Amino acid sequence: MKKIWKVTVLVSVILCVVGIICIGVSYFLGGSLDNLYQNKAALPVLEMLSPANILSSLMALIGA
Amino acid sequence: MNRQQFLAELNQYLTFFSPEEKAKIISAYNERFDTAGPDCEATLLAELGTPMMTAIDLKRRVEAGEKITFAEDCACQSDAPDPLSEYSVETETEETLENQEDPFTTAAEPEAVPDETPKTPFKHGHEHQHEHEHEHKKVRPSGAKFVFALIGATLLSVVIAAIFLVVAAVGVGLLVAMGYLVIAGLKSLVYVTDALLLFGGGLVCMGFGLIIIWFAVWTSISLISKLYRGAYKAGLRVSDKECEA
Numbered sequence: 042m043k044k045i046w047k048v049t050v051l052v053s054v055i056l057c058v059v060g061i062i063c064i065g066v067s068y069f070l071g072g073s074l075d076n077l078y079q080n081k082a083a084l085p086v087l088e089m090l091s092p093a094n095i096l097s098s099l100m101a102l103i104g105a
Numbered sequence: 106m107n108r109q110q111f112l113a114e115l116n117q118y119l120t121f122f123s124p125e126e127k128a129k130i131i132s133a134y135n136e137r138f139d140t141a142g143p144d145c146e147a148t149l150l151a152e153l154g155t156p157m158m159t160a161i162d163l164k165r166r167v168e169a170g171e172k173i174t175f176a177e178d179c180a181c182q183s184d185a186p187d188p189l190s191e192y193s194v195e196t197e198t199e200e201t202l203e204n205q206e207d208p209f210t211t212a213a214e215p216e217a218v219p220d221e222t223p224k225t226p227f228k229h230g231h232e233h234q235h236e237h238e239h240e241h242k243k244v245r246p247s248g249a250k251f252v253f254a255l256i257g258a259t260l261l262s263v264v265i266a267a268i269f270l271v272v273a274a275v276g277v278g279l280l281v282a283m284g285y286l287v288i289a290g291l292k293s294l295v296y297v298t299d300a301l302l303l304f305g306g307g308l309v310c311m312g313f314g315l316i317i318i319w320f321a322v323w324t325s326i327s328l329i330s331k332l333y334r335g336a337y338k339a340g341l342r343v344s345d346k347e348c349e350a
Contacts (some may be wrong), residue, residue: 056312063305072298082292
């Protein structure tokens with residue numbers, strides 16, 4: 042159990058670090074969220090994952 | 106192979122044990138060699154077998170929850186009293202952890218190895234058989250208190266499982282979000298900055314998702330098992346009181 046826990050933590054930390062590096066490089070190259078929202082391929086996903094959309098989905102789930 | 110080589114190799118193979126346990130096992134074997142003396146070293150080495158086999162045997166006993174003892178004397182000095190004959194290494198089973206005892210008990214600390222605890226001690230020969238007979242006679246939990254404790258544990262387990270199911274669902278949601286972000290990143294590879302942002306976001310989501318899922322699984326399993334162990338203990342206490350009465 043402890044070994045699985047350690048492996049999970051290690052994998053998660055590696056993923057987060059790599060992700061943060063990616064985001065950092067992107068910002069360094071001049072990328073921004075505003076530009077990303079203008080990307081037609083990314084827009085549907087960003088809208089789907091937006092906090093407002095998630096909240097409304099949850100409210101609908103609880104309401105149902 | 107001489108004593109030093111045997112101990113060095115054994116130390117390498119004891120990866121299953123914690124550093125403290127390793128040190129105690131090695132010192133026990135060291136002491137055993139000291140007691141045997143240089144004349145009996147070869148005999149003792151032949152008796153012990155290879156370091157790998159010794160380590161595997163120790164690991165097997167630990168997994169079986171047995172108490173490891175070094176009760177056998179060296180064949181070439183069976184007349185001499187062996188100070189290790191009563192040395193025992195009790196492995197860290199769940200029960201020993203609960204009892205908060207030192208997993209390594211020596212002959213100098215006989216009070217640390219209570220006979221009445223429901224353990225599965227490992228002894229050689231007849232002692233082993235007696236222990237098994239004793240084990241069959243152990244008290245089983247019973248009584249209304251035990252039934253109530255069991256029902257309570259089950260109800261609480263359902264609540265805990267439900268809470269952690271929601272937590273795990275959040276983790277799964279993060280993993281799904283990672284999937285969408287990575288797909289969107291692949292679609293927008295033309296814009297490197299956008300793709301990197303999407304991949305980065307996806308990887309961070311995956312990292313958090315994994316850790317949340319494993320946290321939910323691990324916490325729910327440990328909490329539920331603790332609840333049932335508590336109920337079992339409550340039942341045992343009731344049974345003991347009934348026996349005393």
